[in-house]
Amino acid sequence: MKSSNNPGDRDDLILVGKVVGAHGIRGNLKIHSFTESLSVFEAKDGLHVILPDGSIRTMTVDRVWRHGKSVLMNFESVTRRDQVEQLIGAELFVEKECLPALEEDTYYWFDLVGLQVIDPSGAPLGRLVSVIPTPGNDVYVVREESCGQPRETLIPAVGDVVLSIDLEGGIMTVDLPEGL
Numbered sequence: 001m002k003s004s005n006n007p008g009d010r011d012d013l014i015l016v017g018k019v020v021g022a023h024g025i026r027g028n029l030k031i032h033s034f035t036e037s038l039s040v041f042e043a044k045d046g047l048h049v050i051l052p053d054g055s056i057r058t059m060t061v062d063r064v065w066r067h068g069k070s071v072l073m074n075f076e077s078v079t080r081r082d083q084v085e086q087l088i089g090a091e092l093f094v095e096k097e098c099l100p101a102l103e104e105d106t107y108y109w110f111d112l113v114g115l116q117v118i119d120p121s122g123a124p125l126g127r128l129v130s131v132i133p134t135p136g137n138d139v140y141v142v143r144e145e146s147c148g149q150p151r152e153t154l155i156p157a158v159g160d161v162v163l164s165i166d167l168e169g170g171i172m173t174v175d176l177p178e179g180l
Helices: 038-042 081-087
Strands: 013-023 028-033 047-050 056-059 061-067 070-075 091-095 116-118 124-132 139-146 149-156 162-166 171-174
Touching: 013 038, 013 070, 013 081, 028 038, 028 081, 038 061, 038 091, 124 149
Parallel strands: 116 171
Antiparallel strands: 013 028, 013 091, 028 070, 047 056, 047 091, 061 070, 116 124, 124 139, 139 149, 162 171
Protein backbone atom coordinates (compact mmCIF):
# COMPACT_ATOMS: atom_id res chain seq x y z
CA MET A 1 0.00 0.00 0.00
CA LYS A 2 1.27 3.46 -0.86
CA SER A 3 1.63 5.77 2.05
CA SER A 4 -0.70 8.70 1.68
CA ASN A 5 -3.52 10.49 3.42
CA ASN A 6 -5.43 10.66 0.15
CA PRO A 7 -7.71 7.64 -0.41
CA GLY A 8 -7.24 8.07 -4.16
CA ASP A 9 -3.52 7.29 -3.68
CA ARG A 10 -4.03 4.10 -1.66
CA ASP A 11 -3.88 0.78 -3.48
CA ASP A 12 -6.37 -0.80 -1.06
CA LEU A 13 -9.15 1.73 -1.78
CA ILE A 14 -11.46 1.72 -4.79
CA LEU A 15 -13.52 4.66 -6.09
CA VAL A 16 -17.14 3.46 -6.07
CA GLY A 17 -19.15 6.65 -6.49
CA LYS A 18 -19.46 10.40 -6.53
CA VAL A 19 -22.01 12.73 -4.95
CA VAL A 20 -23.73 14.59 -7.81
CA GLY A 21 -26.65 16.29 -6.13
CA ALA A 22 -29.25 16.55 -3.40
CA HIS A 23 -32.64 14.86 -3.45
CA GLY A 24 -35.37 16.34 -1.29
CA ILE A 25 -34.87 18.22 1.96
CA ARG A 26 -33.99 15.42 4.41
CA GLY A 27 -30.35 14.74 3.58
CA ASN A 28 -30.70 12.38 0.63
CA LEU A 29 -27.66 12.36 -1.64
CA LYS A 30 -27.87 11.62 -5.35
CA ILE A 31 -24.92 9.36 -6.26
CA HIS A 32 -23.24 8.52 -9.55
CA SER A 33 -22.34 4.89 -8.88
CA PHE A 34 -19.35 3.18 -10.49
CA THR A 35 -20.55 -0.23 -9.32
CA GLU A 36 -23.49 -2.48 -10.15
CA SER A 37 -24.04 -3.69 -6.59
CA LEU A 38 -25.27 -1.14 -4.09
CA SER A 39 -24.11 -3.36 -1.22
CA VAL A 40 -20.55 -2.00 -1.59
CA PHE A 41 -21.76 1.34 -0.19
CA GLU A 42 -22.77 -0.37 3.05
CA ALA A 43 -19.21 -1.23 4.14
CA LYS A 44 -19.14 -1.95 7.87
CA ASP A 45 -16.25 0.46 8.45
CA GLY A 46 -17.93 3.21 6.41
CA LEU A 47 -16.94 4.96 3.21
CA HIS A 48 -13.81 7.02 2.82
CA VAL A 49 -14.99 10.36 1.44
CA ILE A 50 -12.83 13.01 -0.23
CA LEU A 51 -14.82 16.21 0.21
CA PRO A 52 -14.78 18.97 -2.43
CA ASP A 53 -12.43 21.05 -0.22
CA GLY A 54 -9.90 18.17 -0.26
CA SER A 55 -10.50 17.04 3.30
CA ILE A 56 -11.09 13.38 4.05
CA ARG A 57 -13.73 11.81 6.29
CA THR A 58 -14.98 8.34 7.01
CA MET A 59 -18.77 8.33 6.89
CA THR A 60 -21.29 5.60 7.67
CA VAL A 61 -24.09 4.93 5.21
CA ASP A 62 -27.52 4.69 6.80
CA ARG A 63 -29.37 3.61 3.65
CA VAL A 64 -28.78 3.29 -0.10
CA TRP A 65 -31.42 2.54 -2.74
CA ARG A 66 -32.27 2.87 -6.42
CA HIS A 67 -34.70 5.61 -7.42
CA GLY A 68 -35.51 5.27 -11.11
CA LYS A 69 -32.16 5.41 -12.90
CA SER A 70 -30.53 7.18 -9.97
CA VAL A 71 -28.91 5.95 -6.77
CA LEU A 72 -29.86 7.70 -3.55
CA MET A 73 -28.08 7.47 -0.22
CA ASN A 74 -28.23 8.74 3.36
CA PHE A 75 -25.21 9.16 5.61
CA GLU A 76 -25.91 8.81 9.33
CA SER A 77 -24.48 12.28 10.01
CA VAL A 78 -26.27 14.09 7.15
CA THR A 79 -29.91 15.01 7.78
CA ARG A 80 -30.46 18.30 5.92
CA ARG A 81 -30.27 19.47 2.31
CA ASP A 82 -27.71 22.20 3.12
CA GLN A 83 -25.36 19.49 4.44
CA VAL A 84 -25.79 17.52 1.21
CA GLU A 85 -25.04 20.59 -0.90
CA GLN A 86 -21.62 20.84 0.81
CA LEU A 87 -20.92 17.25 -0.26
CA ILE A 88 -21.68 17.66 -3.98
CA GLY A 89 -18.56 16.59 -5.86
CA ALA A 90 -17.28 14.35 -3.05
CA GLU A 91 -15.75 11.04 -4.14
CA LEU A 92 -16.66 7.83 -2.30
CA PHE A 93 -14.09 5.07 -1.71
CA VAL A 94 -14.38 1.60 -0.19
CA GLU A 95 -11.67 -0.79 0.93
CA LYS A 96 -10.95 -3.48 -1.67
CA GLU A 97 -11.58 -6.25 0.85
CA CYS A 98 -15.19 -5.07 1.23
CA LEU A 99 -16.03 -5.74 -2.43
CA PRO A 100 -18.20 -8.80 -3.09
CA ALA A 101 -16.61 -11.92 -4.54
CA LEU A 102 -17.10 -12.28 -8.28
CA GLU A 103 -18.33 -15.17 -10.35
CA GLU A 104 -15.83 -17.08 -12.48
CA ASP A 105 -14.66 -15.19 -15.60
CA THR A 106 -15.93 -11.90 -14.14
CA TYR A 107 -13.51 -9.10 -13.27
CA TYR A 108 -13.48 -5.71 -11.66
CA TRP A 109 -12.51 -2.97 -14.11
CA PHE A 110 -9.67 -1.79 -11.87
CA ASP A 111 -8.11 -5.26 -12.20
CA LEU A 112 -8.21 -5.09 -16.00
CA VAL A 113 -6.98 -1.54 -16.58
CA GLY A 114 -3.24 -1.67 -17.17
CA LEU A 115 -3.12 -5.20 -18.60
CA GLN A 116 -0.87 -5.77 -21.61
CA VAL A 117 -3.07 -6.91 -24.52
CA ILE A 118 -1.68 -9.41 -27.02
CA ASP A 119 -3.01 -11.39 -29.98
CA PRO A 120 -2.97 -15.24 -30.06
CA SER A 121 0.55 -15.24 -31.58
CA GLY A 122 1.85 -13.13 -28.68
CA ALA A 123 2.19 -9.90 -30.67
CA PRO A 124 1.55 -6.85 -28.46
CA LEU A 125 -1.52 -4.75 -29.24
CA GLY A 126 -1.13 -2.19 -26.43
CA ARG A 127 -2.37 -1.62 -22.88
CA LEU A 128 -5.95 -1.65 -21.70
CA VAL A 129 -6.47 1.96 -20.53
CA SER A 130 -10.20 2.08 -19.83
CA VAL A 131 -13.51 0.27 -20.08
CA ILE A 132 -16.62 1.69 -21.72
CA PRO A 133 -19.91 0.25 -20.47
CA THR A 134 -22.55 -0.32 -23.14
CA PRO A 135 -25.97 -2.00 -22.89
CA GLY A 136 -24.83 -5.10 -24.83
CA ASN A 137 -21.31 -5.63 -23.49
CA ASP A 138 -18.38 -3.64 -22.19
CA VAL A 139 -15.80 -2.31 -24.63
CA TYR A 140 -12.08 -2.31 -23.79
CA VAL A 141 -10.02 0.68 -24.89
CA VAL A 142 -6.51 -0.47 -25.81
CA ARG A 143 -3.83 2.15 -26.51
CA GLU A 144 -0.45 1.73 -28.17
CA GLU A 145 2.20 3.96 -29.69
CA SER A 146 2.65 3.49 -33.43
CA CYS A 147 5.29 5.57 -35.21
CA GLY A 148 5.27 8.01 -32.29
CA GLN A 149 1.49 8.49 -32.51
CA PRO A 150 -1.02 7.13 -29.99
CA ARG A 151 -3.47 4.65 -31.49
CA GLU A 152 -6.59 3.31 -29.82
CA THR A 153 -8.41 0.08 -30.55
CA LEU A 154 -11.88 -0.61 -29.21
CA ILE A 155 -12.29 -4.28 -28.36
CA PRO A 156 -15.67 -5.82 -27.50
CA ALA A 157 -15.56 -7.65 -24.16
CA VAL A 158 -17.11 -10.88 -25.40
CA GLY A 159 -15.97 -14.49 -25.13
CA ASP A 160 -15.33 -14.91 -28.87
CA VAL A 161 -12.83 -12.03 -28.77
CA VAL A 162 -11.28 -12.17 -25.28
CA LEU A 163 -9.55 -15.55 -25.20
CA SER A 164 -7.89 -15.33 -21.79
CA ILE A 165 -7.14 -13.00 -18.91
CA ASP A 166 -4.11 -13.62 -16.72
CA LEU A 167 -4.25 -11.11 -13.87
CA GLU A 168 -1.12 -12.45 -12.18
CA GLY A 169 0.86 -12.25 -15.43
CA GLY A 170 -0.75 -8.93 -16.40
CA ILE A 171 -1.80 -10.17 -19.84
CA MET A 172 -5.06 -10.32 -21.79
CA THR A 173 -5.11 -12.37 -25.00
CA VAL A 174 -7.62 -11.32 -27.67
CA ASP A 175 -8.52 -12.52 -31.15
CA LEU A 176 -9.57 -9.35 -32.95
CA PRO A 177 -12.51 -9.54 -35.34
CA GLU A 178 -11.83 -8.83 -39.01
CA GLY A 179 -11.42 -5.10 -39.57
CA LEU A 180 -10.13 -4.10 -36.13
